[in-house]
Amino acid sequence: MANSFFGFDTTLPGRGDPRAFPQSRRNDRDTFGEELGGALEDGDGFEGSRLDELMEQKFAYGGPQDVGLEESEEAAGVSLEDDNADLNDETFGASAAPETIGTDFDFSANNELMRESVPSQPDLDRLNGQGYRDHPRASMSYRNDQWDEPLPGEMSRRPSQLSRENLAEIWNKPQSASSATMRRQPPPQPYDNPALGIPQRPMSLEEIEAHMLRNARTENRHLEEIEAQMMRNARAHGQMHPQGYGPTQSGVDRHMMSLAEVEAALRAQHGPIPPQHMPANLHNAMTMGGMRPASPRGPQMEQAGQMRSQSPRPQPMDQVGDGGYQYRGQRAPVQLGHFFPAQHRGQFVHQNRQGYPRNDYQQRYQNDRRGFQDRRVDNRPREERYRGIMNQYEKELIAKIQISQLVTDDPYRDDFYYKVYTSLTAANQQTSDDQSKAGLNWQQSLLMDQTRGGGANVTNRMQQQMQRLIEGRKQKPKGTSLSLEGALGKISLSSVRNPRQLLQVSGPNSTKEAKDLPAPQSARLSSKQILKRIEAVYSDVLELEVLKRKGPEEDNVDEWNSQIEQCRQKMWADLGVAEPVPLNFPHPFAAFLSFAKGKKVVPRVFRFLNRDQGLALISTLLSRLESIDVCNAASSEEVDIFMSNVVPTVVSVIMEVPLFVVNACVRILLERHNMVWLARSKPGLAFLTMFLSRAEMLKQGGGVAQGLPPASEQELAMWTDIYNFLFASLHNNFASIFPPLGPSATAADEVYVWQFLAAMAVGATTVDHQRVLLTEVRDKVLETARRTDDAKALANVNLFLNALGLGIDAAQLANMSL
Amino acid sequence: MAEVGTAAIPPEARETTEPLDLVRLSLDERVYVKMRGDRELSGRLHAYDQHMNMVLGDVEEIITVVDVNEQTYEEIVQTVKKQHEMLFVRGDSVILVSPPTRS
Numbered sequence: 001m002a003n004s005f006f007g008f009d010t011t012l013p014g015r016g017d018p019r020a021f022p023q024s025r026r027n028d029r030d031t032f033g034e035e036l037g038g039a040l041e042d043g044d045g046f047e048g049s050r051l052d053e054l055m056e057q058k059f060a061y062g063g064p065q066d067v068g069l070e071e072s073e074e075a076a077g078v079s080l081e082d083d084n085a086d087l088n089d090e091t092f093g094a095s096a097a098p099e100t101i102g103t104d105f106d107f108s109a110n111n112e113l114m115r116e117s118v119p120s121q122p123d124l125d126r127l128n129g130q131g132y133r134d135h136p137r138a139s140m141s142y143r144n145d146q147w148d149e150p151l152p153g154e155m156s157r158r159p160s161q162l163s164r165e166n167l168a169e170i171w172n173k174p175q176s177a178s179s180a181t182m183r184r185q186p187p188p189q190p191y192d193n194p195a196l197g198i199p200q201r202p203m204s205l206e207e208i209e210a211h212m213l214r215n216a217r218t219e220n221r222h223l224e225e226i227e228a229q230m231m232r233n234a235r236a237h238g239q240m241h242p243q244g245y246g247p248t249q250s251g252v253d254r255h256m257m258s259l260a261e262v263e264a265a266l267r268a269q270h271g272p273i274p275p276q277h278m279p280a281n282l283h284n285a286m287t288m289g290g291m292r293p294a295s296p297r298g299p300q301m302e303q304a305g306q307m308r309s310q311s312p313r314p315q316p317m318d319q320v321g322d323g324g325y326q327y328r329g330q331r332a333p334v335q336l337g338h339f340f341p342a343q344h345r346g347q348f349v350h351q352n353r354q355g356y357p358r359n360d361y362q363q364r365y366q367n368d369r370r371g372f373q374d375r376r377v378d379n380r381p382r383e384e385r386y387r388g389i390m391n392q393y394e395k396e397l398i399a400k401i402q403i404s405q406l407v408t409d410d411p412y413r414d415d416f417y418y419k420v421y422t423s424l425t426a427a428n429q430q431t432s433d434d435q436s437k438a439g440l441n442w443q444q445s446l447l448m449d450q451t452r453g454g455g456a457n458v459t460n461r462m463q464q465q466m467q468r469l470i471e472g473r474k475q476k477p478k479g480t481s482l483s484l485e486g487a488l489g490k491i492s493l494s495s496v497r498n499p500r501q502l503l504q505v506s507g508p509n510s511t512k513e514a515k516d517l518p519a520p521q522s523a524r525l526s527s528k529q530i531l532k533r534i535e536a537v538y539s540d541v542l543e544l545e546v547l548k549r550k551g552p553e554e555d556n557v558d559e560w561n562s563q564i565e566q567c568r569q570k571m572w573a574d575l576g577v578a579e580p581v582p583l584n585f586p587h588p589f590a591a592f593l594s595f596a597k598g599k600k601v602v603p604r605v606f607r608f609l610n611r612d613q614g615l616a617l618i619s620t621l622l623s624r625l626e627s628i629d630v631c632n633a634a635s636s637e638e639v640d641i642f643m644s645n646v647v648p649t650v651v652s653v654i655m656e657v658p659l660f661v662v663n664a665c666v667r668i669l670l671e672r673h674n675m676v677w678l679a680r681s682k683p684g685l686a687f688l689t690m691f692l693s694r695a696e697m698l699k700q701g702g703g704v705a706q707g708l709p710p711a712s713e714q715e716l717a718m719w720t721d722i723y724n725f726l727f728a729s730l731h732n733n734f735a736s737i738f739p740p741l742g743p744s745a746t747a748a749d750e751v752y753v754w755q756f757l758a759a760m761a762v763g764a765t766t767v768d769h770q771r772v773l774l775t776e777v778r779d780k781v782l783e784t785a786r787r788t789d790d791a792k793a794l795a796n797v798n799l800f801l802n803a804l805g806l807g808i809d810a811a812q813l814a815n816m817s818l
Numbered sequence: 819m820a821e822v823g824t825a826a827i828p829p830e831a832r833e834t835t836e837p838l839d840l841v842r843l844s845l846d847e848r849v850y851v852k853m854r855g856d857r858e859l860s861g862r863l864h865a866y867d868q869h870m871n872m873v874l875g876d877v878e879e880i881i882t883v884v885d886v887n888e889q890t891y892e893e894i895v896q897t898v899k900k901q902h903e904m905l906f907v908r909g910d911s912v913i914l915v916s917p918p919t920r921s
Contacts, residue, residue: 528843531843531844532839532843535839535842535843535845595846595847596846596847597845597846597847600846
């Protein structure tokens with residue numbers, strides 16, 4: 001028998017030891033033997049499903065033989081495998097014999113300090129830091145037992161007692177930070193630390209038991225005492241605030257108290273404690289204590305809560321508020337000090353690796369009541385074992401988190417290779433028709449999937465929901481502007497669709513449109529502006545011409561008509577004739593006609609004007625003749641252009657109007673202009689000629705053919721007056737209307753004059769008129785008549801002479817005057 | 819010229835102006851065109867487009883030639899004038915278009 005530190009044989013039978021199995025089988029019929037047996041019966045191999053159970057068994061402290069239910073000693077350590085005990089002699093010294101080991105173990109009076117909550121060493125080791133203890137008291141009592149009564153046989157089974165001792169050392173040292181050093185250092189506090197209010201000398205088992213019994217009856221008082229001690233310790237050490245988590249104090253067992261209780265107690269004594277100390281300390285504590293700070297231990301907290309509610313301890317729960325304790329989520333995996341009455345002292349709480357099934361109080365209570373001796377291997381079906389640990393909300397939460405990580409917006413982008421791979425392998429494997437993608441390459445199937453609707457499984461659904469959320473977020477307009485109550489105006493919120501303008505550049509139209517002064521009030525238009533207007537009119541005319549040329553589409557006659565109407569109105573507006581302009585201001589339309597372009601556009605414009613508009617245009621024109629260049633000694637080119645463009649247009653209009661219109665127009669002329677001056681300009685004369693001839697026509701009933709009523713007496717009388725007035729104003733000036741004859745003057749240049757004269761002669765109302773006419777131009781007539789070589793000249797003269805009605809022609813006249 | 823009445827312009831004459839719009843204003847007017855190759859044109863603008871291709875009527879073309887005397891290295895500037903009744907100008911050689919310089 002190999003010697004171990006404790007003096008027992010630490011060699012363990014192998015797993016395949018035939019000695020072990022039959023004995024275990026023999027124990028199958030025991031209380032928990034069937035569990036063990038069941039596990040063993042699963043097979044020889046280590047299947048994955050059995051691995052957990054086997055691990056439990058392996059790391060269980062001892063086997064059924066330890067429980068004491070085992071009859072025979074030969075079953076000791078039956079299911080333990082190699083425990084690396086080969087070096088035990090070296091580690092612990094081969095000379096240690098059981099009898100040399102004293103029982104005065106309590107070097108630092110730990111028992112006193114930790115009588116409330118002490119995790120059993122084996123559990124600590126086994127669970128490696130989970131440290132959940134339901135029954136610290138029981139464990140501590142066990143510990144006491146162990147210390148006091150190390151049975152030789154038993155001790156051979158507890159190699160980890162050594163580490164428990166080290167743990168005690170650890171807990172004795174509040175200052176040391178590294179677990180390594182802790183294992184080496186001796187407990188620093190000697191006996192009877194006066195700071196602690198309890199005796200610290202090593203006590204015998206009986207003393208400890210008695211002590212614990214006393215303590216059991218006054219749990220509350222002890223707890224507060226402990227807390228007080230811890231606080232004092234903390235203050236003494238000048239370290240972190242004692243919250244029940246003072247890591248390195250002797251009260252590491254105080255971790256076992258629930259967070260809530262400690263907080264509550266401390267609140268009662270202290271003010272609120274700055275929480276920022278606590279996480280660091282907490283982590284320190286946990287690492288030092290060999291316990292892992294675990295993730296949020298909701299279940300544990302609730303479990304503690306449940307337990308607490310059942311314990312006789314009245315704890316003011318309302319004090320357990322949030323209070324700014326930040327580390328709730330990082331709370332140490334401490335367990336409620338489940339303070340049972342003394343009768344549970346000897347029991348050890350078996351801790352499941354995953355915690356208790358909370359909904360099974362009975363079973364849990366039984367578990368709690370069991371000590372180490374009663375430990376059972378839980379070989380129930382796994383679902384039953386772990387049922388009820390999480391509630392539905394938690395399960396859904398975890399599921400949601402996981403799925404949300406899986407869900408992708410665009411699987412064909414995020415998981416491209418997977419998708420292509422599955423489609424390829426599916427194509428290879430599948431031969432069925434319904435889902436066959438055989439024959440498609442992966443690109444085609446990709447396209448197919450993209451257009452297909454969503455599937456029915458959870459992932460797809462989540463994906464669709466995410467998709468909908470994203471779309472909704474995109475489309476939901478949070479509004480382009482925000483207007484606060486009481487504020488003047490709106491704040492415009494910029495987004496992708498209405499970006500905030502960084503620069504403010506004012507275009508030519510932007511800020512000046514508000515002030516629309518009446519058009520020509522301030523000054524005359526510059527040529528550039530006039531040109532712009534002309535071009536605008538040209539655009540409109542062109543558009544109208546295109547529309548007319550294209551004609552209406554099949555069914556859209558109305559639309560076409562409306563388009564034309566729109567364009568016409570725009571053109572009319574651009575002409576600038578619509579607005580009345582005071583006579584002392586230059587009229588924009590008149591400015592038009594100063595440019596050749598403007599003259600040329602007139603006939604095209606007229607095509608689209610209705611009669612009233614045309615007449616308005618003409619009247620404007622007539623009233624503004626003085627500002628038109630052609631009437632003011634312009635170049636002959638411009639005059640020609642005018643004569644060839646504007647005049648015929650006007651003539652064509654005038655030849656359709658009734659007499660009163662003629663009267664009105666001539667009156668405008670007479671009022672506005674100096675007739676002599678007007679007569680000296682070609683356009684002026686042209687207009688006059690036009691009006692005269694029209695009037696004559698109408699007088700002679702020519703209008704009837706056009707559908708006009710015959711001229712009334714009033715109109716005729718009016719016309720007579722107008723003529724007389726005209727004649728009177730031109731009196732004595734008829735000879736001057738002839739254009740100055742330059743070297744290149746031809747008879748053609750004078751045509752218009754002769755025409756005018758003829759018109760005057762025809763319109764003469766009295767014989768006097770004719771006589772005067774003839775008298776004044778007599779020289780001219782004769783001179784022209786003598787130019788017999790010039791046929792045109794003769795024709796001109798003959799025109800006039802015929803108009804006079806004298807019945808003579810030029811030849812005769814020439815002969816006569818000779 | 820004095821453009822005193824800018825503020826009083828009716829809206830239709832104040833439309834947004836691109837540079838080519840100014841060329842449009844010169845339609846049917848005499849213009850002066852400077853071209854690459856030391857050429858200048860003066861004529862009546864009948865048509866243009868966005869490339870500055872132009873149709874000019876009654877055009878006088880002035881070509882400026884610099885002769886360098888080989889011996890004296892003297893530069894002699896000469897101009898050659900041509901007349902065209904109607905001319906189509908390709909736009910890529912047009913440097914500028916302007917109203918004729920009022921002399």
